[in-house]
Amino acid sequence: MTRTVLIVDDHPGFRVSARLILEAAGWQVVGEAADGTAALAAAATLRPEVVLVDVTLPDADGFEVAARLTGGPAPPEVVVVSSRDDAVYGPLAVDSGARGFLPKDCLSTSALAAMLT
Amino acid sequence: MTTRLAGSAATAARPRTLRLPRLGTLQTALLVIGIVGAAEGAAFLGLHAVSDHSTQPIAITVMQALVGWAFVGVGLFAWARRPDNRVGALMTAAGLAWFLHGLVASNAAAFYTAGLVLQHLMLPLAFALLAFPTGRLERRAERTLVAGAWVFAIPVTLLATLLGADIEGAGADAPENLLALTDDPAVADAATAAFAAAAVALAVWLVVVIAVRWRGSTPPQRREIAPIVVTGAAAGALFGLHVLLLVAGAADGAQTATKAACLLALAGLPFGFLLGLVRARVVAGRAVSRVVEELGTSPRVELRALLADALRDPSLEVAFRVADGYVDPEGRPVTLPGPGTGRSCTPVEREGRTVAVIVHDPALDREADVVRAAGGAAALALENARLEAELRARVGELAASRARIIAAGDEERRRLERDLHDGAQQRLVGLALRLGLARQAVPDDGPAAVALDGAMDELRGAIAELRELARGIHPAVLTQRGLGPALEGLVARAPVPVEVEAMPAARLPAAVEVAAYFVIAEALTNVARYSGADRAAVRVARDDGLAVIEVRDDGRGGADPATGTGLRGLADRVGALDGRLVVDSPPGRGTLVRAEVPCGS
Numbered sequence: 001m002t003r004t005v006l007i008v009d010d011h012p013g014f015r016v017s018a019r020l021i022l023e024a025a026g027w028q029v030v031g032e033a034a035d036g037t038a039a040l041a042a043a044a045t046l047r048p049e050v051v052l053v054d055v056t057l058p059d060a061d062g063f064e065v066a067a068r069l070t071g072g073p074a075p076p077e078v079v080v081v082s083s084r085d086d087a088v089y090g091p092l093a094v095d096s097g098a099r100g101f102l103p104k105d106c107l108s109t110s111a112l113a114a115m116l117t
Numbered sequence: 118m119t120t121r122l123a124g125s126a127a128t129a130a131r132p133r134t135l136r137l138p139r140l141g142t143l144q145t146a147l148l149v150i151g152i153v154g155a156a157e158g159a160a161f162l163g164l165h166a167v168s169d170h171s172t173q174p175i176a177i178t179v180m181q182a183l184v185g186w187a188f189v190g191v192g193l194f195a196w197a198r199r200p201d202n203r204v205g206a207l208m209t210a211a212g213l214a215w216f217l218h219g220l221v222a223s224n225a226a227a228f229y230t231a232g233l234v235l236q237h238l239m240l241p242l243a244f245a246l247l248a249f250p251t252g253r254l255e256r257r258a259e260r261t262l263v264a265g266a267w268v269f270a271i272p273v274t275l276l277a278t279l280l281g282a283d284i285e286g287a288g289a290d291a292p293e294n295l296l297a298l299t300d301d302p303a304v305a306d307a308a309t310a311a312f313a314a315a316a317v318a319l320a321v322w323l324v325v326v327i328a329v330r331w332r333g334s335t336p337p338q339r340r341e342i343a344p345i346v347v348t349g350a351a352a353g354a355l356f357g358l359h360v361l362l363l364v365a366g367a368a369d370g371a372q373t374a375t376k377a378a379c380l381l382a383l384a385g386l387p388f389g390f391l392l393g394l395v396r397a398r399v400v401a402g403r404a405v406s407r408v409v410e411e412l413g414t415s416p417r418v419e420l421r422a423l424l425a426d427a428l429r430d431p432s433l434e435v436a437f438r439v440a441d442g443y444v445d446p447e448g449r450p451v452t453l454p455g456p457g458t459g460r461s462c463t464p465v466e467r468e469g470r471t472v473a474v475i476v477h478d479p480a481l482d483r484e485a486d487v488v489r490a491a492g493g494a495a496a497l498a499l500e501n502a503r504l505e506a507e508l509r510a511r512v513g514e515l516a517a518s519r520a521r522i523i524a525a526g527d528e529e530r531r532r533l534e535r536d537l538h539d540g541a542q543q544r545l546v547g548l549a550l551r552l553g554l555a556r557q558a559v560p561d562d563g564p565a566a567v568a569l570d571g572a573m574d575e576l577r578g579a580i581a582e583l584r585e586l587a588r589g590i591h592p593a594v595l596t597q598r599g600l601g602p603a604l605e606g607l608v609a610r611a612p613v614p615v616e617v618e619a620m621p622a623a624r625l626p627a628a629v630e631v632a633a634y635f636v637i638a639e640a641l642t643n644v645a646r647y648s649g650a651d652r653a654a655v656r657v658a659r660d661d662g663l664a665v666i667e668v669r670d671d672g673r674g675g676a677d678p679a680t681g682t683g684l685r686g687l688a689d690r691v692g693a694l695d696g697r698l699v700v701d702s703p704p705g706r707g708t709l710v711r712a713e714v715p716c717g718s
Contacts (some may be wrong), residue, residue: 011543017550024554056538061597083546084538085584086594087609088602105549105580 003116004030006046006076008039009054014083018052018107025109026027036060036068043069048076050116052107053098055082055089063096070097075114083108147193154189154213155687158182161219168222170290174373179382181219187241188212191387202252208387211242226292233278233294241266244323247330249345249390250483262326273312278579282308313364320357324350337430337480344389348382349629355379404487408494420495420502421446424475427491428484434476437503439510442472446502448509465492465499473499489687519693520628527591527631534591537583552576595634599624600657603634609654612645613670620658627663629716632664632690633657636698639683640668640710648672648708659716663696666712676702684710 007015011035019029032037036057040103043051051069055062066078078098082089087102088103093101099115165171165178189212196205210362218239220232244266247259254260265362281297282305299305327350334342342591359375404427410421427431436443436451453474454460461479473492481488492499552573559565587593595603601620608615624632637655644653650672658665678684678700688698 006162011539011545013547014550017547020554021550024557029636056593056596063598083542083580084587084593086588086592086606087605088594091605092598092602105577107550108553 002026002028003050004028004048005044006031006033006039006042006048006051008033008036008042008051008057008062009081010034010056010058011054018089018104021107022109027109032071034058038064039065040068043076050112051076051078052081053078055080055084063092063098066093066096066098079112102106144197147197150209150213151189151193154186154193154209154216154512156240157213158246160494161185161216161534164219164228165221165545170292171222173376176381177373177376179379181215181464183344184380184384185212185215187387188215190390195390202250204246204249204252204390207242207245208390209246211239211246212387214239214242214630219670221291223254224292226295229276229281229292230274230295234275234296237270237274240319241385243349246345246349246386247326250341250393250480256330258326258329262322265322266319269315273315277308277312280304280308281310282689289407310364313360316360317357320353320355323353324357335432335478335480337428337478340429341393341483344393345386348385352379352382352386354384403493404491412495412498416468420498421592424491424495428477428481428488430478432478435499435502436474436476436697437506438471438473439503439507444510446506448506448511448513450510462589463492463497465489467496467500472496472503480626516693516695520695523690523693524628527628530591531596534587534593537587537590538593542580542587545576549573549576549580592634595630596627600630600633603630604637604655606656607634607638607641611641613641613650614652615641616652616654618654619658621657621659621664625659626716628694629664629714632687632694632696632714633664633712635690636666636687636710636712637668639687643676643683644668644670644672644708647676648674650707662715664714664716666714668710669707671707673704674702674706674708675704676700676708687712 002034002084005022007034009015009018015032019032020072022029030048031042033042036059039051039057051066053062053065053069056066062080062082066080069076070084071093073099075082080093080096080101081104083104089101093099098113099117100104102115129234131234135206153470162178162182165175171178171349188208192205192208192210192212194205195202196209199205214235218232218236220228222237223229223232241263243616244263245254247263248254254263264549275296278294278296279298281294281299281301283291288480297305327346330342331339353380359372361378362372364376375681407427408423411418419434421435424435425431434445436445437451443451443453445688453462459479463475463481463485465473465475475488475492477488490624552569556566556569556573559569592603592606594606604617604620608617624630636659641653641655644650648670653668653670654668654670656665676684678688678698684698684700691698691712691714696709696713700708700710702708
């Protein structure tokens with residue numbers, strides 16, 4: 001099942017790797033954003049089904065961005081990602097309205113699909 | 118020794134010539150003025166003695182003469198003592214002018230008329246005594262009042278004389294008023310009434326100005342001006358009353374009584390002034406002996422309070438000299454008040470060095486030698502207090518620098534964690550993702566797949582180790598989300614079940630959060646390693662300006678903070694925030710680690 005995805009992270013290296021992985025599995029990466037403000041604007045115009053949000057963004061906290069993205073009507077499904085891993089990130093992600101938290105090194109379409117509806 | 122004693126005895130025995138001190142120019146001038154004043158007073162008495170129209174009792178006349186002499190005498194004394202202060206000269210001039218009103222007792226019309234015109238010349242000079250103690254009329258209201266008194270004493274009195282007013286109540290027997298332009302009794306009566314009204318207004322004005330000055334004065338200033346303003350206000354009020362009784366035609370007895378009371382108050386003014394001059398000496402002696410006595414009986418007495426009490430200035434403060442400025446008794450840096458701040462400074466020296474500065478009310482400047490004497494008596498104690506204050510300042514500085522070092526260390530750890538995250542961690546994560554892609558591109562059963570799977574395992578291990586290292590340096594979630602979420606991660610990783618019993622709703626100051634996190638992390642590590650406990654509990658609460666952090670377990674106890682470097686380092690970190698760390702670990706009854714850190718209210 002193919003999905004449209006928006007990648008939000010200030011590290012360009014991760015955005016490139018994530019795009020390669022998702023596109024290799026046939027998913028469609030419709031856009032990339034480097035901070036919270038750009039992420040909200042891109043989500044509004046591109047209407048992706050899935051948004052990957054990094055925990056640490058230059059202008060915002062990834063959990064806050066997830067809450068903003070999922071707070072509106074017909075929201076995308078959000079997954080919070082980070083190269084850090086903390087037991088508390090999962091509950092924080094769910095509290096903010098996201099589907100869950102995924103460490104970046106575990107990123108794959110199958111891991112994502114397991115979280116999404 | 119013996120020889121010397123004999124020698125000095127011989128010197129003392131040598132006969133000495135006594136010589137009268139030579140008089141300077143000022144003293145000569147003052148002596149001449151004194152003789153003039155005495156002669157004037159004698160003339161005053163003489164005029165009254167031979168007067169054919171003066172009806173005032175002899176006692177009043179004598180009192181009037183004494184008032185004049187008191188002003189001249191005390192004025193000359195003050196003038197000689199403080200030639201640079203105009204108050205003495207003013208008082209002398211007022212006394213000399215006072216005798217002029219004796220001319221109205223003269224039987225000669227020309228002198229009588231001159232007396233009518235000049236009789237109030239003393240008033241503006243006496244009013245100008247409001248310049249006490251500085252010698253300058255500092256307030257506009259006082260300058261205006263003195264100007265008003267001049268107007269009353271010269272043009273108003275002259276005008277009343279021209280209109281034939283009977284302002285002395287001299288009656289029909291008085292000599293002719295040579296300046297009277299009219300002898301119409303109606304005009305004279307009206308002029309008398311108007312003049313009396315002006316006199317009463319001037320008296321009320323004086324009392325009001327004095328009252329305002331009193332209200333606006335500090336206690337030391339009040340103490341200083343009391344002799345002048347109390348007698349001045351009383352004389353002013355009684356003078357107003359006397360004029361009212363005169364105009365109302367009150368009984369002679371009542372008039373004489375108010376006049377006598379007014380004269381008494383007026384005579385009190387120079388004597389009050391004299392008392393003030395003498396009292397400064399007495400106060401000086403008393404202040405010094407109080408300081409010496411108190412320091413002798415209770416050396417730990419609070420010096421500021423002692424000096425404030427001895428010098429009777431509640432606003433007095435003490436600043437101690439330290440290497441790079443001044444500090445208060447608590448060791449906090451202070452700035453000395455400069456000129457124009459309404460405060461004065463008197464340095465206290467010991468062995469040629471300034472040990473302290475007494476900051477006081479400027480009213481004490483005129484008793485500067487008293488302040489210096491009291492400070493000198495307390496110099497040794499002040500030097501001790503200075504050393505204590507300096508020590509406190511050092512301790513304060515050390516505490517501040519320790520807190521700064523910890524804060525700088527925390528900042529450095531935060532930066533290091535961020536660098537690891539942005540650098541090595543990102544690269545390793547990128548590498549893992551690409552390795553995953555490569556793995557998908559090779560057949561599952563080939564040797565390449567085995568090699569790639571092995572590489573992936575190694576890489577995952579490296580990433581996990583790096584994460585663990587970074588989190589140990591600084592937990593990012595603590596900065597991002599605060600102590601509560603950071604603690605949840607800590608609890609989730611702990612091998613022993615941990616219950617978080619309490620957590621403040623609002624975030625704590627950053628330095629306190631970091632200290633609390635590391636205290637709990639270290640305590641939980643110790644629980645897992647050494648205690649053999651089945652469970653542990655964590656509690657963080659705010660209590661009366663303190664953050665109280667507790668970690669409890671039900672393990673074997675017997676932990677000694679002196680043996681482990683972990684708890685020792687934590688005690689230092691908590692101490693740097695002015696807090697304390699207590700470990701209570703009786704054998705067999707579990708361990709309680711409790712930290713208390715001040716965190717504002």
